[in-house]
Amino acid sequence: MNAASVLKSENLDVGYKTAILSQVNLDIKAGQFISILGPNGAGKTTLLRTLSRHIAALAGLVQVEGGPLSDYPALSLAKIMAVVLTEKAAPPLLSVWEYAALGRYPHSGFLGKLTGHDFEVVASALTSVKADDLAGRMVDQLSDGEMQKVVLARALAQEPKIMLLDEPTAHLDLKHRVEVMSILRGLCRDQGLTVLAALHDVDVAAKVSDQVILVKEGRVSAFGRPEEVLTSEMVAELYDFNEAGFSRHLGGIEIQGDGRSGRAFVIAGQGRGALVYRLLAKKGFFITTLFPGQGDLDHYVAQALGARILGESTGLAESSALIAEALADCLFLIISGTNPAKREWEAAIIRQALAKGLKVLALSEAQNGAVPDGVRLCPDLPGLTGMLDEYMERGRGTDKNREANHD
Amino acid sequence: MEALTLSQAIVVRSFKRRRLAFAALGLLTLSLMVMNLGIGSISYSPREICSTLLNPGGTGDLDFIIWKIRLPRVLAAALGGAYLAASGLLLQVYFRNPIVGPFILGISSGATVAVSVVMLTATGMQMAFAIPFLTTFAGCLGAYGVMLLVVAIAAKVKNGATLLIVGLMMGYICSAITSILTALAEKGKIKGFVLWEMGSFSGFKWVEIWIMIVFGGALFLGVYLLSKPLNAFLLGEDYAASMGVNVRRFRVFILLAASSLAGLVTSMAGPVAFIGLATPHMARLSFGAADNRILLPGAALMGAMVTSLCDLIARMWLSPVELPLSAITAIFGAPVVIWLLLKRRGVRI
Missing domain, CATH: 3.40.50.300 (P-loop containing nucleotide triphosphate hydrolases)
Structure with missing residues (x-):
């Protein structure tokens, strides 16, 4: 210079x-x-x-x-x-x-x-x-x-x-x-x-x-x-951002969900989670996710969206207590991608979610092997959007019923 | 190279159109002036007029009517119209508002007040010999005074429509002062003043014509020489400053020139409505130009033409009764304002 x-x-x-x-x-x-x-x-x-x-x-x-x-x-x-x-x-x-x-x-x-x-x-x-x-x-x-x-x-x-x-x-x-x-x-x-x-x-x-x-x-x-x-x-x-995050690597702003719809857990990786994260944020969800991998696009988007990222520090071993705690406040589990380094975590999370009775949705492209029982498959992102809307609608209905019963 | 020829082609095309418009307008103005010389209670042919003009110093009725009555009036109307148009153009560029002019901003009224002080009070009486100069000076001063007030208020309110209301109020205040002065004045002085106040180019003395030619001509030339910074002003003061215009000095000059031109005409012919507002627009449309190097002479010529026409109508329409000039110019000019308001022509108001 x-x-x-x-x-x-x-x-x-x-x-x-x-x-x-x-x-x-x-x-x-x-x-x-x-x-x-x-x-x-x-x-x-x-x-x-x-x-x-x-x-x-x-x-x-x-x-x-x-x-x-x-x-x-x-x-x-x-x-x-x-x-x-x-x-x-x-x-x-x-x-x-x-x-x-x-x-x-x-x-x-x-x-x-x-x-x-x-x-x-x-x-x-x-x-x-x-x-x-x-x-x-x-x-x-x-x-x-x-x-x-x-x-x-x-x-x-x-x-x-x-x-x-x-x-x-x-x-x-x-x-x-x-x-x-x-x-x-x-x-x-x-x-x-x-x-x-x-x-x-x-x-x-x-x-x-x-x-x-x-x-x-x-x-x-x-x-x-x-x-x-x-x-x-x-x-x-x-x-003075509270509801958005800037990512240097993405070179842009991500607009965070306000949590009024609750929290969702996402298993992502290899860039397949980014659009799902944004969809959830748009629908008003907070996000918890499993670490999608170092340098993964999904990781940057999750960071900018202010997601809680599980297993980010490498030293931490998979623990069922940790997973149980993370799943406790989640309404869904969405499987959109995979991080090969975290296969055991992923399997454990799916198992626990199903055992807990959470709804588990999976994008077809994310599935490499057999679909565990109880996992609902969505063909694509629009399909996922439709299912989310359906659940949210039902959730609202339940709330109303509850209110009605109170009266 | 292709781009160069394209842009030159655009310039050449508009150049041809503008030259044509100048020639047509000049011819029209000239023929109206000749008609004004010829038509009246006694009518003369163009040939008679030409020979009288070419042989000054004759003593016949014809010579008297042409040289003492009609020629001063024709020149005064043409020059007055030209200066009012130039003044209006300057104001429109300065305020970047198409609906302003010396009359509508109350500047003519400012001149009227100052002139009424000279004409109606004793001030003028002791210096009868200096009357043309004194009223002219008073007119310019009054015009400038009101102008400064309007500018000070305009700096606070950026809205163009508000500016019109401010001008209107200035006009009211000025006419209130004028009417108070009229009520207090001696009867003998009132008649002349009332006639003057209606606006007319009749009864001009040659000394007044010369003041108009020399003083007004110098102002007009000065304004024309500054049409380059005036063009920069089309983009607003901030852009003008960024291109190298000394905005502070130039602003003072524009306002001084605009009010002096309007004050000069008003002090002699009385307040003439709407010429300063309407004719710059007519020039813009006829010349298809925003460039002030074209528009200044163009608007001046248009002002001369329209004022000559209005004067002809005022004299001849209900002859032998002569109608007040301002009535004719208002009938002709006020619709232009309404049309501009409706059309807005891409201008914020």
Whole structure:
């Protein structure tokens, strides 16, 4: 990492009158994609607006390409830095081409007359955001996704070295979210553009950023590579998660069940349990599971869903007391996969569950050998869903009967 | 290379259309001005008008009517319309709201109050010789004063519709002050003031025409030279600032220019309704442009054309009775506001 630092802040305090974020120390190298993450109101936008000089710093110093930000004449700064704000003005009767060409402002002469070179820059800006075909359209007739690409093209027409973006993917559909992100990623890689973006999606940020800045409660709580910074604990703390979990390996958020349907035991492994876990969480179950195997997809999903994982520590031997205790508060046992290292545990759990009179469901694909008596086979996941619904319905019915008897 | 030719093709296509629109509008304005010179209680042919204009200093009835009465009025209407349109365009860009104009924001009313102070109280009397300058100055000052109030309130409420109500209230307050001043004024002064207040381009003196040409022309030129930052303002202040516009300085200039142009016209012709609001839109649609380098001259030309037309209607419709100009412009302009509200044309209001 010998690249020159293009944007640097020292002991920066940002805010309107009172500091929202204080003691911000950043050092951003050329060509990097940096995401700013944090809950709403944490000061992401305020930080960006201070770095773009829309508001003055309350204290501290910002350096752009080695010079103090405050020393730059407006036009010189505009040649280095472009912004994409959440506010999208789409004046009527303005064509996409004219809109993008407004970005030539700091380069064009008096009255804004464009030269052949300006034409080339605008055209290539539209090309880099894959918006050539939009050039003749009117900006007030574009979809949100198309408009956002055009907004990026205008910023690019400034030929900046740094681009500051506030929520560049807000309100966009999935296709355009992915498109905007890959465009920005490509600009960093191919043109050495430095991108600093406030983002909402922690999973997207984890996948595109070279570095992430986490802001919360008035300070930068972490600044570093997403692989190191975005641990499940950090993310949970950043957003005050109680009902969701972030998995670094999965690169995404898992939404946990709230337990209102009870608890289910799952035997998983070899990636066959992930969808079953999610299905149960969606239906409102807490999950207990047998350790699906080291590095197994199921293990990561179970962790992110906050499941109780039995037999995770290798030293522990199979014990019927432990299994009995784990099964005690479970309503079902679902066999969705297998962990070859835990075959004895699995057999013992199935045996105990059947003995206890628990419902035992098995996905056909999970079954390698004969089906023990009392295990109900489901052909596939939809089949399992149907059975779960059926049991839950019956459970509710029983409750009602009980209530009726009380009266 | 293909992308380049495509974008150039787009630019060339709109360029041709805009040139055509300029030529058509210019021709229309010119013929309306000639009609205004020719038609009246005594009508003259275009040939008579041309020869009179080419040979100034004649002493006949024709020379007197053309040079002393009709030409000042024709020029005043065209220039006044042009400046009101430019003022309206500036305000629409500044507030990023299509339904604003000098009249609707109460800026014309501000000028009216200031002018009424000069015309109705003793202040003006001792300096009769300075009246055109004094009323002009007072008009600009009054317009700017109200403008600053409106801007201060607009900064607190970002809602476009609220801005209209604020402007409306400003108008009420100003007309209240004006009517109090009228009640207190000497009878002799009231008649002239009431006539002025209805809005009219009649009775312009040449010195006033020259003030309009020189002072207004300089303002208009200044505004035109700043159409590049004005274009950046289309995207809003924050984007303009990020592209290198000195927003604070530019904001002061836009507001000062818009209120001076409106104040200048109002101080001489009285409050003329809706020209400043409606004609920029007509220009936008005719030129198919949002670019202020096109729109500033375009809206000015459109303002000149529409005002000349309205003046012609005011003079000729129920001739020999002359109708108040503001009545004609309101009948013509108010529906435009309603149409804009209904259509919204992709603009938040």
